[in-house]
Amino acid sequence: MNVSSRREFIGAAALGSAGLAAAAAMPPGAVAPADSSKKIRIGIVGGGFGATFQWHLHPNCEVAAVTDLRADRRRRLRDTYRCDTFFDSLEQMLERASGLDAVAVFTGATDHYRHVEMCMNRGLHVISAVPACFSLEEAGKLKELKERTGLRYMMAETSYYRQACIFARNLYRAGGFGEVFYSEVEYYHDRGDLRKLVTNKATRFFHPDGSRTWRWGLAPLHYPTHSLGFVVGVTGERIRSVSALGWGSSHPWIDENVYDNPHWNQSALMQTDKGHMVRCNVFWLTADEGERAQWFGDKGSLYMAKDGLHPDKQRQRMHEAEELKVPSYWDSGMLPEPMRVSSGHGGSHAFLTAEFINALVEDREPVIDVYESLAMNVPGIVGHQSALNDGEQMKVPVFDKSA
Numbered sequence: 007m008n009v010s011s012r013r014e015f016i017g018a019a020a021l022g023s024a025g026l027a028a029a030a031a032m033p034p035g036a037v038a039p040a041d042s043s044k045k046i047r048i049g050i051v052g053g054g055f056g057a058t059f060q061w062h063l064h065p066n067c068e069v070a071a072v073t074d075l076r077a078d079r080r081r082r083l084r085d086t087y088r089c090d091t092f093f094d095s096l097e098q099m100l101e102r103a104s105g106l107d108a109v110a111v112f113t114g115a116t117d118h119y120r121h122v123e124m125c126m127n128r129g130l131h132v133i134s135a136v137p138a139c140f141s142l143e144e145a146g147k148l149k150e151l152k153e154r155t156g157l158r159y160m161m162a163e164t165s166y167y168r169q170a171c172i173f174a175r176n177l178y179r180a181g182g183f184g185e186v187f188y189s190e191v192e193y194y195h196d197r198g199d200l201r202k203l204v205t206n207k208a209t210r211f212f213h214p215d216g217s218r219t220w221r222w223g224l225a226p227l228h229y230p231t232h233s234l235g236f237v238v239g240v241t242g243e244r245i246r247s248v249s250a251l252g253w254g255s256s257h258p259w260i261d262e263n264v265y266d267n268p269h270w271n272q273s274a275l276m277q278t279d280k281g282h283m284v285r286c287n288v289f290w291l292t293a294d295e296g297e298r299a300q301w302f303g304d305k306g307s308l309y310m311a312k313d314g315l316h317p318d319k320q321r322q323r324m325h326e327a328e329e330l331k332v333p334s335y336w337d338s339g340m341l342p343e344p345m346r347v348s349s350g351h352g353g354s355h356a357f358l359t360a361e362f363i364n365a366l367v368e369d370r371e372p373v374i375d376v377y378e379s380l381a382m383n384v385p386g387i388v389g390h391q392s393a394l395n396d397g398e399q400m401k402v403p404v405f406d407k408s409a
Contacts, residue, residue, distance in 0.1 A: 042066060046366045049109045050087065051096045051121065053079025054210075055135055056112030057086045059162075060359045063344045067363045071103040076214070096121055100128050107131060108158075108366060114220045115229070119144040122159065126151055131158040133362045133372075136231040138379045142387060142403060145380050149405045152376040158365060160372035161379035162358045164351035165235030165297050170310045173332045174240045174301060183303030186241055188283045193232035194294040197259065197270075204258055223263020226252070226272040226288035227393065230386025231379075233286045236299035238381045239374075243278035245385035245402050250274035252393035255291075267390075274389040279404075286389070297351075380405040 053074035072083035073093040093099040108131040111121045125132045138161045139145045152159050252269030254260045270291035276284040298310045349355035365372040388402045
């Protein structure tokens with residue numbers, strides 16, 4: 007199913023047909039593996055978001071065990087993946103399931119690092135939902151954990167495999183932007199009717215017993231990867247400094263959260279290790295929805311389309327705008343044929359699933375490895391601290407591979 011039928015703004019100065027063909031091609035390191043009979047036996051923890059991936063459709067993957075604390079979500083995992091080996095908790099699965107190679111961690115966000123650590127200390131490769139960590143301490147521990155164990159870690163950042171982001175990544179490698187001196191990256195997820203947010207307990211913000219989930223009051227920049235995936239995942243740059251501001255209003259979400267977070271929305275101005283500028287927004291209270299980016303280069307620019315607000319144009323310096331459609335990568339060889347199905351977040355789930363399994367089959371690092379993951383994550387942690395300090399410019403530590 008082609009989920010990329012919409013058009014995008016494109017800027018590609020003087021690329022010509024050869025350059026555009028290169029931008030439309032498969033990115034290196036992200037293709038379906040060569041014919042192999044190797045099977046990856048994976049366990050899935052988390053029957054909410056975790057049941058929206060395509061593990062059972064990859065020819066080299068077997069869902070060998072599933073678990074969730076909630077019976078309804080365990081049932082959903084069993085039904086989705088046709089797996090009758092199920093457990094009441096991750097701890098039980100790690101103790102009792104035999105022959106696992108990897109675990110997909112899709113539990114509550116604040117538990118990600120702890121659960122990844124449990125799995126990797128058992129000798130298992132891990133893919134986890136975003137974010138990878140919630141503090142600089144956890145970031146350092148995750149880096150150390152990966153390097154100590156030598157196991158594979160991947161963060162399931164959906165923006166990386168949106169069709170327009172794949173195109174932008176290839177366009178960048180083909181030289182179509184020239185130097186990308188400025189990017190605008192955005193993630194908007196409105197919380198809806200603020201009265202119902204408090205009174206309606208049948209939402210993702212409440213557990214069945216009425217207690218609040220990790221989502222209640224979460225600082226926006228503690229969830230930065232849907233935005234920063236459009237920077238790290240296109241140019242590969244690292245954020246070196248950040249200055250952020252936030253806005254909030256009186257509401258139980260703001261006044262009664264475990265994070266002491268006073269902000270609905272946060273916006274950050276960042277600088278990369280190449281001296282380039284990034285404006286990063288994460289908003290919870292806004293009349294908008296979704297992920298979007300704009301990349302500005304000295305040769306060409308690309309504007310991701312957003313709900314019909316923008317005309318669909320190609321933009322080159324000193325040229326009239328022209329229409330251009332972002333290609334579909336569904337049939338490009340990036341996905342095994344059984345996985346070419348509709349999936350969440352702009353079709354990205356199938357690509358994330360395939361990349362993790364392909365990496366394990368091919369015995370290589372996944373493209374969103376621990377270092378890329380932390381590069382998408384850590385600037386938001388520091389950015390939140392900046393917002394609490396009235397926009398103080400703060401240095402961002404880099405957690406790249408040890409020499």
